Amino acid sequence: MLATPRYTLVLKIIVIITLALPHSTCAQETTSPVTLTIGQAVENALRNYPSITVSQEQINAAAAAIDLARTAYLPRIDSVAQVNRATRNNVFGLLFPQSVIPSISGPVIGSNNFGTVWGSAVGALVTWEPFDFGLRGANVSAATVSRTRAEATLKRTEFEVSVATADAYLTLAAAQETVRAAQAAVDRDEILQRSIRAQVDAQLRPGTDASRAEAELAAARTQLAQAQQAVDISKAVLAQFVGIQPQQIILSAPKLLQLPSNEPIRTLDAAQNPVAVEQNAVVEQKKAELQILEKSYFPRFFAQGSAYSRGTGPNVNGSRLGGLNGLLPDTQNYALGFSVTFPVFDFAAIRARERGQVATIRAETARYQQVTTDLTAQWNTALAMLEGSRKVATNTPVQVSSSNAAVEQASARYQSGLGAIVEVADAQRLLTQAQIDDALARLNVWRALLRAAATAGDIQPFLTGASQ
DSSP states (O other), X not given: OOOOHHHHHHHHHHHHHHHHHHHHHHHHHHTOOEEEOHHHHHHHHHHHOHHHHXXXXXXXXXXXXXXXHHGGGSOXXXXXXXXXXXXXXXXXXXXXXXXXXXXXXXXXXXXXXXXXXXXXXXXXXXXXXXXXXXXXXXXXXXXXXXXXXXXXXXXXXXXXXXXXXXXXXXXXHHHHHHHHHHHHHHHHHHHHHHHHHHHHHTTSSOHHHHHHHHHHHHHHHHXXXXXXXXXXXXXXXXXXXXXXXXXXXXXXXXXXXXOOOOOOOOOOOGGGSHHHHHHHHHHHHHHHHHHHHHXXXXXXXXXXXXXXXXXXXXXTTSOBOOTTTTSSOOEEEEEEEEEEEOOGGGHHHHHHHHHHHHHHHHHHHHHHHHHHHHHHHHHHXXXXXXXXXHHHHHXXXXXXXXXXXXXXXXXXXXHTTSSOHHHHHHHHHHHHHHHHHHHHHHHHHHHHHHHHHHHHXXXXXXXXXXXX
């Protein structure tokens, strides 16, 4: 039976409501604002940024490598069991070592036919290296140093992510302050434009004044749009670290709008910076690998024991026992022994590898020295930036105050007919720039402090001071 139009309409409404309700709920959840201090932003980044997970898993892999190196101290037990049905033809002669042709034990019986018999074998071989002149210990040490390097890499990654997140936070704060100043400029220009338009309509001012006021307002709106674009871009950059949608981010940074206190900056210890710590771990890893090479040109001693049993279907005279004879391993043997191996002609190759490793150590040591040198230069630059930023920040309030006075004076002159619209427009642009400079000056002091803390290798004091 066909559905009535009314019944069809009811069904459509139910479907639409069913689909719309979860979607609107989800949209509300994903767009709810999240207020972040700079410290909270860094904490989110340390939890969410993928590169930190990569470094953590590298530590787990390095820890497993240590366990693997320690297994070399344990005896090795190899076992085998097999059953076969094969011919029994055996001949005198030599074969070079290979893995293709199976070997046949027993006397040469002079037969050459395709008659087959059963064969079976089961056995075990225990091999143990009682001493090794320090080779296994060197391998364990190298694996341990490798884990230390992985831990240093994790700390360096966490540190770099923290610094990048804090810098993105400061950039967003600066962009928002620029938007506030640009919006204030638009508001002033709108008031000025309406006032002049009214005077022009009353034929108290020439039409050129209205055109100039409209041009200034359009320029201010363009500047505001550009500032809002900078905010959106800054939010996108910060969002990649904190794991939050850009439109959800709201900053809570009242302390960043104030000048930080003039607390003394601690001295630089470049060796404590996570970048230098990681590079030093690289040097130690290369030294540990060199010790492995130095322990390689020694004899290897192995204590061995074997027990096995075999079964076979033919007799010594070549006849076959028939039936299931040979399926049961019924002939036993055991053996105890001591083996020594020594790669006599590996001396030249090992020495060449040692020379290459020594050169690598020198290169990594030089890279460590380069890291500390660069950190010292960055520290001096950060101090210079901090000093200059503080000087600018103490001067910008004077600039704002003077610009405000200039706007008031230019507006009064224009209203009294003693000044031109150009003077008012120039004064307002100067005030907008002064307000932007004043807001950015304070943030630049914080940015210089962040750079100094990043060079020192510890930004936690900075985060504590900026989040209070």
